Amino acid sequence: MCGIVGLLVKKAELRDQLGAMMVPMLVGMTERGPDSAGLAVYTAPVSDRQCKLSLYSGEHAVDFRRLFQDLSAEHGAAHELAVEGNHAVLVTESDPDEVTEWILRHAPEVAVLSVGRSIDLYKEVGAPADIARRYRFDALKGTHLVAHTRMATESAVTPAHAHPFTAGRDFCLVHNGSLSNPHLVRKHLEPLGIEFETDNDTEAACRFFEWRLREGDALETAVERGFSVLDGFYTFLMGTDQELLIVRDAFACKPAVVAESDDYVAIASEFRSLAHLPDIAHASLFEPKPEEIYTWRI
Amino acid sequence: MANLKPVPSTREFDLTRESLRALNLFLHRQAAAEGVSQIRVHHPDGAHSIACGLDADLDVQIHGHVGYYVAGMNKHASVTVHGNAGPGAAENMMSGRVHVKGFASMAAGASAHGGLLVIDGDASLRCGISLKGADIVVGGSVGSFSAFMAQAGRIVICGDAGDALGDSLYEAVIYVRGAVRSLGADARFEAMGDRDRAAVGSLLVAAGQSHDPNEFKRIASAKSLYHWHADADQEY
Numbered sequence: 409m410c411g412i413v414g415l416l417v418k419k420a421e422l423r424d425q426l427g428a429m430m431v432p433m434l435v436g437m438t439e440r441g442p443d444s445a446g447l448a449v450y451t452a453p454v455s456d457r458q459c460k461l462s463l464y465s466g467e468h469a470v471d472f473r474r475l476f477q478d479l480s481a482e483h484g485a486a487h488e489l490a491v492e493g494n495h496a497v498l499v500t501e502s503d504p505d506e507v508t509e510w511i512l513r514h515a516p517e518v519a520v521l522s523v524g525r526s527i528d529l530y531k532e533v534g535a536p537a538d539i540a541r542r543y544r545f546d547a548l549k550g551t552h553l554v555a556h557t558r559m560a561t562e563s564a565v566t567p568a569h570a571h572p573f574t575a576g577r578d579f580c581l582v583h584n585g586s587l588s589n590p591h592l593v594r595k596h597l598e599p600l601g602i603e604f605e606t607d608n609d610t611e612a613a614c615r616f617f618e619w620r621l622r623e624g625d626a627l628e629t630a631v632e633r634g635f636s637v638l639d640g641f642y643t644f645l646m647g648t649d650q651e652l653l654i655v656r657d658a659f660a661c662k663p664a665v666v667a668e669s670d671d672y673v674a675i676a677s678e679f680r681s682l683a684h685l686p687d688i689a690h691a692s693l694f695e696p697k698p699e700e701i702y703t704w705r706i
Numbered sequence: 707m708a709n710l711k712p713v714p715s716t717r718e719f720d721l722t723r724e725s726l727r728a729l730n731l732f733l734h735r736q737a738a739a740e741g742v743s744q745i746r747v748h749h750p751d752g753a754h755s756i757a758c759g760l761d762a763d764l765d766v767q768i769h770g771h772v773g774y775y776v777a778g779m780n781k782h783a784s785v786t787v788h789g790n791a792g793p794g795a796a797e798n799m800m801s802g803r804v805h806v807k808g809f810a811s812m813a814a815g816a817s818a819h820g821g822l823l824v825i826d827g828d829a830s831l832r833c834g835i836s837l838k839g840a841d842i843v844v845g846g847s848v849g850s851f852s853a854f855m856a857q858a859g860r861i862v863i864c865g866d867a868g869d870a871l872g873d874s875l876y877e878a879v880i881y882v883r884g885a886v887r888s889l890g891a892d893a894r895f896e897a898m899g900d901r902d903r904a905a906v907g908s909l910l911v912a913a914g915q916s917h918d919p920n921e922f923k924r925i926a927s928a929k930s931l932y933h934w935h936a937d938a939d940q941e942y
Contacts (some may be wrong), residue, residue: 660831660849663793663811678792679771680752693771693790695811695830698850 409559410571410584411437412645412664414675416552416652416704422671427548429685433674434545434555435537436681440584441557444570445539446531448580448647450706451550453525459504459577461511461520462529465494466567468517472496475515483507492543497528504577519568524578526550526649531570551706554647556582563608573611575618578649583610584662584677587640613638617646628701631655635699643696645675653703660698667691673704716744726753733783738762752792757785760802777804780821793830796823799840812849815842818859824913831868834861837878843913853880854890862909864917875927881906883921894928 413433417426426449434445454460463472472491476498479486483506489497500507504523511518522529528548532539536557540546556571563569572580587593590612594604602615616637620630627648635658643662646653654664654675667674667682669691676682685691696702717737719729729747737745747768750756754773757766760783768776771789781800790808799818806814809827816832818840825833825842831849834842837856847865854870856878866884873890880893881902889895898920906919 659851660812678752678773679790680754680773683749683751683771693808695809698831 409440409561410582411440411557411677411681412582412584412643412675413437413555413557413677413681414553414645414647414652414654414673416673416706417671418673419671423551424549426550426553427544428546429672429674430548430553430555431540431546432684433676433681434540434557436684437557437677438536440677441559442535443560443565444531444533444558444567445536445556446529446558446570446572446582447545447548447553447555448522448527448529448572448574449548449550449553450526450578450647450649451528453649454499457501458499459501459507459523459525460489460497460499460528461504461507462522462527463496463498463511464519464521464531464567465515465517466519468494470494470515470518472498475511475518478514479507479510483510495530495543522574522578522580523576524649527574527578527580527647529572529574529580531572532567533565533570552647552652552704554580554582554645554652556645562586563606568606569608571610572647573608573614575615576622579614579618579621579646581610581614581617581644581646583613583645584643584664585641585657587613587638587642589639593637609640613642613644621648627651627653628703631701643677651703651705653701654696655701656696656698658698660696664696665693666696666702667693715740715742716746717742718746718748720748721751721753722749726756729756730758733757733760733762733764733766737764750789754792757783760785771808776806780804790827791825795825796821796840799823809846815840818842822909822912828865834859834878837861841909841912843909843915845913845915847884850887851890853878853893856880860905860909862906862913862922864910864915872925872927874931875925877927880925881922882925883917883923886923886925889925892928892931893925896924896926898922898924 476486483502487499571582574580587609590609593612617630643656744765750770752773758778761781764783766785773792775794777785778797784803786805791806791810793811795814796804797816799821801820805824810825810829812830813832814829815823817836819838823842826845828846829848833848833852835854837859839858843862850868853872855874857876861880863882867886869888870890872893903919
């Protein structure tokens with residue numbers, strides 16, 4: 409069991425409240441996923457020439473500011489956007505792949521959680537409320553977000569196994585369910601040069617969809633292909649810099665409720681995570697139908 | 707004076723102020739003893755297991771949306787949800803009546819033995835799975851795999867049905883007004899008789915639906931799975 413949470417605000421004036429609206433949604437999914445939580449928030453993009461990376465050092469004490477100074481000395485300007493304990497957002501004008509490689513070489517205890525122009529990513533082991541407090545999720549601003557509370561069923565409880573999973577740029581995915589053929593999917597992707605970081609089933613789905621996006625598929629097309637490639641139970645919630653997408657497998661065992669109003673689209677595994685939202689009584693409520701793809705754009 | 711009935715006593719619960727456990731304890735242990743027969747619940751906010759396991763002639767009115775297993779194992783009571791219900795509404799109901807005014811999520815009425823479950827809106831997948839004798843009336847449509855292995859009871863569907871309706875049916879009977887995307891293994895359409903029309907008519911009245919029973923089709927088990935054919939072509 410896990411909890412999924414998605415929120416997209418339709419009005420510019422609500423972007424400052426994105427995090428505050430979301431925190432009760434995430435905390436409401438604690439019983440479905442008490443062991444880890446994570447979140448991808450899509451903010452106003454950095455400039456065309458820039459890219460940003462979310463970094464995480466877990467239990468290691470890392471001096472991010474010092475690291476960024478060293479990085480700047482070798483790679484040109486590295487701008488620190490925010491450092492919050494073991495988490496930092498780095499903005500760079502250098503090639504993000506080269507920066508990632510440099511970080512892994514010089515600070516192997518640091519994980520690069522996401523790369524893109526809009527995405528910031530947080531994930532951690534522990535109770536969702538504690539994680540929300542530690543990283544001040546209530547202050548997050550942006551257009552949309554994808555979040556998850558995890559109750560591990562098929563692989564270890566570590567920050568790396570927590571959701572969201574990311575691949576490529578500005579793409580993330582969270583999953584409630586379990587896949588039965590992740591190793592087969594991985595066996596097809598690895599010969600294409602696609603590297604995996606964990607043995608988690610969700611990572612296989614994330615890398616499959618991102619590979620299809622790179623091959624030119626629209627997100628909906630990639631998801632349709634997934635119907636015949638990915639076997640198992642899933643409610644997937646995905647984000648790109650432009651869209652939020654939800655899809656459930658043909659058996660739709662894993663729940664989801666969508667509430668849509670003029671102000672927002674809010675998604676959670678259960679209504680109890682939506683009950684607090686403003687004017688929820690007048691929002692249109694529905695459950696996504698099996699193998700139907702629902703997309704909202706910012 | 708003998709025709710004066712005692713005025714039903716009503717108790718209000720606001721789940722933003724009182725706990726779910728306090729509500730369910732009251733319904734189980736105190737309501738009947740204190741002569742309270744009507745209970746109104748406010749701000750359910752998707753909580754699980756509201757009014758589960760009732761065993762008394764109570765009238766519970768829930769104003770808002772509920773989560774998993776509302777009125778599960780219900781016996782004698784009448785539970786009305788003025789909103790939507792999460793998975794497993796009226797699961798394993800024994801008797802009484804459960805009425806969901808909005809839509810119901812998956813497995814509504816699963817393995818219910820008796821009583822009547824009414825869903826005004828749509829029911830999601832696996833509605834009436836393993837039904838054991840209760841009646842279900844759905845005002846809208848039902849999702850795939852509904853009435854899977856249903857053993858006894860009746861399901862009236864005023865809208866459409868998804869895939870594999872009535873797969874591996876036993877003695878339960880399904881009546882559908884709209885389109886059926888596909889029937890499950892061993893389920894088949896059968897002719898509607900006078901008794902079927904009367905049964906549908908009375909269930910529609912009980913559910914507050916006004917459709918003409920003549921618009922419904924009957925689905926029941928072909929019973930070809932009742933016996934194992936060792937010499938049949940086996941594909942597995």
